[in-house]
Amino acid sequence: xxxxxxxxxxxxxxxDWLDAPMRQVEAxxxxxxxxxxxxxxxxxxxxxxxxxxPELGYAKDFVxxxxxxxxxxxxxxxxxxxxxGGVNPMACAHAVLSEAREADxxxxxxxxxxxxxxxxxxxxxxxxxxxxxxxxxxxxxxxSVLDAVQSANVYLGAWPLVDALARxxxxxxxxxxxxxxxxxxxxxxxxxxxxxxxxxxxxxTVAGHIIECGAQCSGGNCMYGWERIPNLDDPGYPIIExxxxxxxxxxxxxxxxGRVSVQSVTEQLLYEMGDPxxxxxxxxxxDFTTIAVKRAGKDRVGVSGIRGRAATDSxxxxxxxxxxxxxxxxxxxxxxxxxxxxxxxDKILRxxxxxxxxxxxxxxxxIVGVDATHGRLxxxxxxxxxxxxxxxxxxxxxxxxVERFSREIAPLILNGPPGVTGFASGRPKVEEIVAYxxxxxxxxxxxxxxxxxxx
Amino acid sequence: MTSKKSxxxxxxxxxxxxAHARSGDKGDTANVGLIALKAEYYPILKRQVTAARVAKxxxxxxxGGVERFELxxxxxxxxxxxxxxxxxxxxxxxxxxxxxVFSSALLRMQIDVPRSLHV
Numbered sequence: 001x002x003x004x005x006x007x008x009x010x011x012x013x014x015x016d017w018l019d020a021p022m023r024q025v026e027a028x029x030x031x032x033x034x035x036x037x038x039x040x041x042x043x044x045x046x047x048x049x050x051x052x053x054p055e056l057g058y059a060k061d062f063v064x065x066x067x068x069x070x071x072x073x074x075x076x077x078x079x080x081x082x083x084x085g086g087v088n089p090m091a092c093a094h095a096v097l098s099e100a101r102e103a104d105x106x107x108x109x110x111x112x113x114x115x116x117x118x119x120x121x122x123x124x125x126x127x128x129x130x131x132x133x134x135x136x137x138x139x140x141x142x143x144s145v146l147d148a149v150q151s152a153n154v155y156l157g158a159w160p161l162v163d164a165l166a167r168x169x170x171x172x173x174x175x176x177x178x179x180x181x182x183x184x185x186x187x188x189x190x191x192x193x194x195x196x197x198x199x200x201x202x203x204x205t206v207a208g209h210i211i212e213c214g215a216q217c218s219g220g221n222c223m224y225g226w227e228r229i230p231n232l233d234d235p236g237y238p239i240i241e242x243x244x245x246x247x248x249x250x251x252x253x254x255x256x257x258g259r260v261s262v263q264s265v266t267e268q269l270l271y272e273m274g275d276p277x278x279x280x281x282x283x284x285x286x287d288f289t290t291i292a293v294k295r296a297g298k299d300r301v302g303v304s305g306i307r308g309r310a311a312t313d314s315x316x317x318x319x320x321x322x323x324x325x326x327x328x329x330x331x332x333x334x335x336x337x338x339x340x341x342x343x344x345x346d347k348i349l350r351x352x353x354x355x356x357x358x359x360x361x362x363x364x365x366x367i368v369g370v371d372a373t374h375g376r377l378x379x380x381x382x383x384x385x386x387x388x389x390x391x392x393x394x395x396x397x398x399x400x401x402v403e404r405f406s407r408e409i410a411p412l413i414l415n416g417p418p419g420v421t422g423f424a425s426g427r428p429k430v431e432e433i434v435a436y437x438x439x440x441x442x443x444x445x446x447x448x449x450x451x452x453x454x455x
Numbered sequence: 456m457t458s459k460k461s462x463x464x465x466x467x468x469x470x471x472x473x474a475h476a477r478s479g480d481k482g483d484t485a486n487v488g489l490i491a492l493k494a495e496y497y498p499i500l501k502r503q504v505t506a507a508r509v510a511k512x513x514x515x516x517x518x519g520g521v522e523r524f525e526l527x528x529x530x531x532x533x534x535x536x537x538x539x540x541x542x543x544x545x546x547x548x549x550x551x552x553x554x555x556v557f558s559s560a561l562l563r564m565q566i567d568v569p570r571s572l573h574v
Contacts, residue, residue, distance in 0.1 A: 041545055137482055223558065224475040224492075263475065263490070266529050270488020272479035273533045276524050289526050305528075328548060364541065364548040372550040374560040375516040393548030433545050436482070 004248075005190050007183055007207070007240045011035035011082075012214025014042055014059050020214065020237045021065060025072045028253035030239060031190075033073070034182040035082040036212050037062065043176060044320035044434040046086035047120070047151035057088030058173075063095045066171070070100055073170070074108045081161055081182040085173045087120075087151060089113050093173045093453055100455035109455040112169025114160040116448035117176040119152040119317060119441070126445065133317060133439040142439065148321040150434060154441055155316045157282030158204070159195070160448040161185035167452050176318060178281050180208030183240060191244040201284035202308025203246035206291060209279070210250055210268055210303070211238040217250065217268035218299075219258030224267065231257025236299070247304040249296055260299040269293070278309075282316075282443075285309040314440040323435035324361070325402040328393035329409035330368075332422030339381045341417040342367050342390040348416050349392060352408055360405075362395040389422065395433070402430050465567040472574040473566075474500060476558035483543030485517075485554030487561045490531040495572075497530035503566040509534050512564045534561070 008030040010021030014037040024033055037059040050057025062084035073080060085092040093111045100109040119126065123146070126133065133142035142149070153176035162185050164172050172185075184204030187193065193200045210217050218238045219229040236256025241249040250265050252258060269288060273279075276288035287307045296302035333341040346365045353363075366372035368389035370381040381388075394405045406428045413420050470489070473496045478487045489504065491497040506523040513521070519537025526533060540554050541547040551557070568574065 221477075223477065224490075266490050266531065267475065267477040267488065269529060270486070270490065270526075270531060270533055271477050272481060273486050273488055273524075274481060274535065276526050276533055289528055291528055293529065323546065326546075326548060362541065362548060366550055368550065373556045374563065377512070377516060377560050377563050391550065395542075395546065395548060435546055436544050438482075 004241045004243050005032065005186060006030045007032040007034060007186055007211070007242060009034055009211035009214050009238050011037060012212065012216060013037070013039060016214050018061070018065065022068055022072070023256070024237055024239070024253070025069060025076065025078055027256060030078055032186040033078055033080045034211070035080070035084065036179045036182060037082060037084045038086065038176060040318055040436045041320065041434060043087055043151045043153050043318060046088070047320070050088050055091050058086040058092035059084040062092065063099060066096045067099045067103065070103055070105055070109060074105055079165070079170045079172070079186070081172045081185060083174045083177045083179070083182060085113070085175045087118060087153070087175060089115055089173050089175045096171060096173065097453055097455045106455050109171060110169045111453045111455070112161070112164025112167065112172045113451045113453060114156065114164060114172065114174035114177060114448060116160070116446065117153045117156050119154055120149070123149065123152055126441070131441060131445070133319065133441070136438040136440065142319065142437065145321045145437065148323070150320045150322060152317060152319040154446050155282055155318065156446070156448050157181045158185040158188055159283070160450050162188045163450045164452065165189040167450070169452050179212035180205045180281050181283065183208030183211060184283060187242050196310070198284050198308035198310055199306060200246040202286035203248065203306040204242070205279070205281050205284055205286045205308070206288070206303065206306050207240045207242060207248050210265060211240055213268060213271065214238070215258055216271065217265050218252050218260045219264055222259070222264045222267055224261070224263035229259045233257060246306065247302070249300050249302050251300045260301055262293050262295050262301055265293055265301045265303070280312060282311060284311050314442050315446055317439040317441050319437035319439060320434045321437055323433040324395060324397040325399045325430055326393060326395040326433055327402050327406045327428040327430045328391060329406065329428035330389050330391045330422065331409065331412060331420050332387055332389050333417065334387045334419045334421065335384065338385050338388045338419065339367060339370055341419055342388050344417045345390055345412050345420070346392060349408060349412060353405060356404060358401040358404055360394040360396045360401060364393045366391040399430065406430055464570055466570045467565045468568050468574055469562065470504070470564045470566060471562040473568070474562065476562055478554050478556065478558035480540055480543060480554040483538055483540050485536045485539040485557040487534045487536065487557050488531055489534065489561060490529065494530055497527065499566070499568055500532055501525065504532060504564070506534070508564070509536075509561065512561070516560070
């Protein structure tokens with residue numbers, strides 16, 4: 001029987017703990033290291049970077065990270081799957097290849113580059129071809145925001161990565177590939193699973209879902225018994241130990257902190273869950289009501305029983321477009337009557353903005369320490385509360401009103417209620433809002449491309 | 456007197472005593488996965504923590520409706536809270552724009568359990 005393969009999670013998002021990938025490679029045996037970099041808004045940030053510099057548009061930290069990792073992964077035979085390529089996987093690949101050459105690893109690094117997800121250059125053609133790319137949430141046609149579109153990427157699944165692995169790549173760099181595809185692909189490659197083996201596709205997808213947020217399944221952000229979770233200063237990131245039959249264990253390296261328990265894994269299974277009977281990916285539809293989760297030892301959870309159904313004929317497209325502007329300002333009010341003072345300041349601010357005739361699509365006030373996260377569910381505030389933070393935000397389609405708002409916070413320090421502080425960071429920053437537009441496209445329109453580049 | 460008797464048969468506890476939870480976002484919708492701390496709590500959650508009860512709990516906090524899905528295999532319920540995130544994603548001005556702590560907001564809910572239940 002083929003031995004199980006170990007797929008380790010090294011990054012749960014762009015900005016995750018920089019030490020995690022190296023620890024995964026060094027602290028014990030693994031076969032694959034998967035790293036997820038792309039959230040919905042990430043692509044538009046990368047698109048902006050590429051429009052300023054055609055050599056950019058990917059997760060820049062991935063390159064110095066690979067400089068550290070390459071000698072170890074080459075020595076140990078670990079293969080990397082990462083969607084760090086963003087909107088420019090080829091530039092990312094070339095940057096990694098040049099690191100490989102500098103590290104004297106020529107001939108030992110083959111980068112598999114997966115492209116074909118970028119639909120921005122094809123939008124006009126697709127719309128002309130009759131694909132309206134209606135917003136999945138609102139039903140509006142894309143033409144209503146077409147001029148404001150900044151990026152458009154289709155979610156690719158595991159199969160282009162399987163191709164790259166079969167062709168010998170040991171570092172896979174992709175654009176918009178699903179988080180789950182980065183974990184499923186090594187399983188398909190190693191075990192030779194068939195495309196229509198839906199239960200196994202679903203099993204690999206569920207495994208991917210469990211580890212795609214890094215330590216969030218191994219003790220991080222874990223509500224269950226959080227105070228008893230050991231050594232979160234050195235959390236063990238999760239590892240999937242996958243078997244050819246589609247069963248797998250979730251575990252972590254020995255000697256690391258954090259905890260892998262039925263509870264920690266269950267919390268992650270439910271993260272960002274919609275209808276649990278249909279978790280739709282390009283590779284299959286996974287049914288989360290079939291998952292059996294069982295303790296299998298210390299920091300080891302067995303997962304089995306997963307059922308899947310045939311993938312749909314379409315792929316999801318993630319489109320980003322300029323929507324408008326927002327700014328959020330804060331001030332801190334101290335005892336006595338901290339809450340009353342914060343509310344009075346809010347009232348004054350609103351009156352002044354009204355007088356200026358400024359119109360906002362949204363005007364939001366929160367009192368941090370009182371109602372910012374749980375609203376009225378938090379109950380009445382403690383009248384003796386030491387301090388609260390007034391947090392006021394506005395949103396508008398046009399920049400000038402938001403800009404004006406950002407200048408109205410500071411004056412309150414000298415001409416509003418007393419006991420105010422905490423304005424060290426200056427005027428609130430006016431931020432451009434890049435909104436997200438989900439749509440569908442038939443699979444037949446999408447042609448992923450895989451290239452292998454050797455150092 | 457019967458009503459007094461039936462009151463005595465049950466006690467109020469917060470969901471925090473019976474469950475743990477995790478929440479996340481999808482657009483302007485927050486999801487809350489509610490997981491029973493013990494297997495014997497799951498039927499209680501299933502019976503009492505209905506979509507209607509959760510909608511009532513979050514009245515004034517969310518703008519849309521509530522959907523509920525059952526995952527008996529994980530002794531869990533999944534709730535979708537629509538219109539919860541002030542527009543969601545990058546549009547939201549809220550501290551909790553991604554719905555990360557709707558989980559504990561749900562655990563504030565009080566439900567009736569048999570007085571004999573050990574929590």
